[in-house]
Amino acid sequence: MAYSFPEEVLEHVFSFLHSDRDRNAVSLVCKSWYEIDRWSRRRVFIGNCYAISPRAVIRRFPEVRSIKIKGKPHFADFNLVPDGWGGYVFPWITAMASSYPWLEEIHLKRMVVTNACLELIAKSFKNFRVLVLSTCEGFSTDGLASIAANCRNLRELDLRDSEVDDLSGHWLSHFPDSYTSLVSLNISCLGSEVSFSALERLVSRCPNLRSLSLNQAVPIDRIACLLRQAPQLIELGTGAYNAELRPDVFSSLSGAFSCLKELRSLSGFWDAVPAYIPAVYSVCSGITSLNLSYTTMQNPDLTKLVSQCPNLQQLWVLDYIEDCGLEAVAASCKDLRELRVFPSDPYEEDEFDIALTERGLVSVSEGCTNLQSVLYFCHQMSNAALISIAQNRPNLTRFRLCIIEPRSPDYLTLQPLDAGFGAIVEHCKGLRRLSLSGLLTDRVFEYIGTHAKKLEMLSVAFAGESDLGLHLVLSGCESLRKLEIRDCPFGDKALLANAEKLETMRSLWMSSCSVSFGACKLLCRRMPRLNVEVIDETSEVAESRPESFTVQKLYIYRSVAGPRLDMPDYVLSMEEESPDLIG
């Protein structure tokens, strides 16, 4: 009989495993390890809320304290998913309300959260601590009032990028005077002004407050007194940073910033007036994260600010930074790990006066040896630049390039950018995420299928020539989990030839491609554990569609929960369309 550790010992050992993958592996060793892991698992991540039912999760993991759930497909961020598609969190909240009384944390992304959900959360979980609503929608500030009023132990309230029905700022005043445990507050997405006195009182009575992201409505002359109440801040998002220059306001602000000895992250700065920027210079040397992507600040002030931050690791900025600014970044910010450059005027069609080209990115790739993650919007790119970037930075793990005009070729040679992106996947062996753009043939997919063995997420738009492209990706990318495609000539053959592959992935999105209705039904029949959903906004009569009808949008995801029951009229489950499915 094999000697075995007592359960308590195993449980203690397992507690050192933090990654879900490791815990999943552990649970496969034997039945007793499976049980021990089951009962001791405290964090669960649900990458697709429709992949499994709440009841099934609760059944397997009865003692969860923290849950993270994602809803809509990523392309919902760009208005490609119509309203009412789904992603409702209410069924999860009701299930957890009765089964997880000790739940502490809820993290949601791209889900529909109603006021009823927030009220239920506020009532049901006595030790509730963390609420993060990332790119969510469906609730109003009334729901926030419930959270504020009832969650005595709340540490974190983060509404990042959510669409909130902003009725008024009154909700903040619902935090009772006895409430002192706030650690992190992010209300940057709200439009309404909150009562400033309530905010100030809240900040002053919460000694553990480390992260505060204000909204635009907080004027610049109010920030100083807030900062003085919270010198222990690590992250700060200012409100609007705009006022006529007044020496007393400036010196007050400057003094307040200089007291923030532990500040590491700065954001906000809406409509920043350059004259007030020097007020933050005293903290620049400690800053590791800077988000200037909502500010109108331009050069030279913008570059001057960024160059003052030698310890910068993460920089989000608009293309106002220009090539010269990025060269300065490459020279001063040697520890830069993540760069995101967003377009200031995405729809500009005429000659651009923004001097941001591929050269900026190449400079950063040369100067910043720790650079791992790139998101870059620009108007021109060349294979030579991409090859250079790939050779400079083989340690890239995320590379997302958006050349704004679809199908733009290499601007120097007028060739497709296949070779450039090929170099990226060949050199960057640890690449996990890739977004393509520009003129691309099937060749680039050959490179990707051959080299991108660690690639987990791929975004493709206006690329490729035939089904071969899709086939090469699906058959070659061993680690692929998420694939999203729009406006590419990919059709039935590649999809059906790689049907089994789809069950190893979380999801596949295809819109404005060439997949037929018939192929969707066939796919669904062959793969019972795939949900094949067709989104069709054009006609209302489902039955009359011929097999050859090209579907507009297609979302395929693996699921053990069967087809979902909350689909709107315009979403068709192929399961329903294929009634002769084997049960």
Added chain:
Amino acid sequence: MQSDPVSGSISTLSREDDAAMSSEDSSSTLADCDLGLGLSLAVGDEAACSEVLRPIPKIITAENLPHRFRSSLGTSTLRRVNGIAGIKRTADTVTPNASSQVVGWPPVRAYRMNSLSNLVKSTANKEVTSKSMQNNATNSARKMDSDCYKGFNHKQGLLLKSSYVKVNMDGVAIGRKVNLTSHDCYQKLACTLEKMFNVPIGSSVITGSSIVEYASLSGETISSKLLDGSTGYILTYEDKDGDWMLVGDVPWRMFLNSVRRLRIMRTC
């Protein structure tokens, strides 16, 4: 993260890495590959091969695209999606190549788009706004302990609310979103909505008293059927108090401040 054991058949190309990098290598190897992969369904025969082998033109325009693909960029799609993208230009300037005509492109989050449309660019505006900002700073200092207020809008030409509002039409399953701040009057909004829903909408009920005033002041004629009457649809909006009102009764700026969403209602 959920476990996802690698399973299923994976066919890889058995070629050296170097070969893949030589971009000058002819597409004949791709064609070999195409046939040799043994796809379970017939590989599009002539059409697919010819698409792989055809020379890539120097500058790609819509004309170069294979016909079946080009059709997916048809003008009906462009017209329909124009409003969703919420761009500043009207549907009159539709050209198939322009990136601005395509919904969801460039891939910038709606949240960020709203912020961008709120940014004030010119220095002239900045001077004006900083002055009004200054005034409001003193004002708010005075009423420090008073209740907060909604619809924070003290900057000229600037709205801090999300400028995208949802639009639903009776009988249409799909809602849309429209960018209000890219319009400066009711007429333009109505035109956008008419194109968005591809239906001539009209109202025999909307009096739009302020529209008439505005129109006479600016010398414009009411050209939108939405606002002046015909086929039995009216445009309504939900205001900040949750009441449904007819569009057109209040001055445009006031409307922008209070509108939460729009609905095209059938009257018959």
